[in-house]
Amino acid sequence: MDTPLLSESEIRHRIWQELQRAVPDRHHEWRTPVLATLGVDGAPQARTVVLRHADAGQAVLHIYTDSRSPKVAELEAAPQVSLVFWSKRLSWQLRVRAQATVVRSGPEVDAVWARISTSAAAGDYLSAQAPGAALEAAADARAGSPGGAHHLALIKLQVHEIDWLELARSGHRRASLTRTKWTWRVP
Template structure:
């Protein structure tokens, strides 16, 4: 496989993952620099991917620690593994938080109700509670379907480099790196 084919395959995998919740790369690990300076890692679900725009996006709660971390330091790393195909994709980029406007509202409206439940909680993510239901308060306190929009945001990641690792052939592992400069990508093989 040539580097150009790998580049297209990476973006194809990511685009498929954004539209198929059971795709291996749908749930990716997102790493940020914590407010205490230590790395912080969590899982995010890809929601939109566009190679022409160099865009990978996910949704999160504005009250989440990752928002404060990205406000302070917008660098982010995403990593995903397809253990069946023995592939790994790592994306390093700059994040931008969309707090208002049509991109955010359209993303909210396009989301399944099941995916929006966590934005309707009364408490910020990570707040200690005695029981899971306590996040919503009393039954009369549960916000309506659109009330969670106040806590919802879109995180757009613009890739600055992508690392691809293929371990599908035990005796022939392959690794490639793609680095963006302006609107162009530099492509090169690197040692696995």
């Protein structure tokens, strides 16, 4: 039996509530969305990322990356991105259109680095090799000492539109929403 239908304001609230829950919850289905960008060669690129921050009031999401990652050049050349989230538990899919800004240094990056510099994740941003660099052998991925300075970059995603899809036996529902507008769509 399907759950009672939520109203537009309840759906909007629940979307952001779930996004905010996904940040600290390693098991939340929305913690690892797929980020789609336009490659510098013009080909579409997609990869799984980790959601690090969600702010409903500002309609902003954050992810982290190594500043030498190919996605940084992609975002600087073409900052329009899409993220796809799926929740089996909710039977909801989100397709999020956003504008990306890469922050490589400054107080925000310093604050993030201060939080993660002593964690296991710090090694992701200390490697002497850039992400995707060629290696002689698979074992080389674990070998080598970390470089000196970190290469952490913060990617801020200003959400422009969310395409929400709910799958239900009683009938699918779909809507697109911005900060000021709600439009029901054909599923």
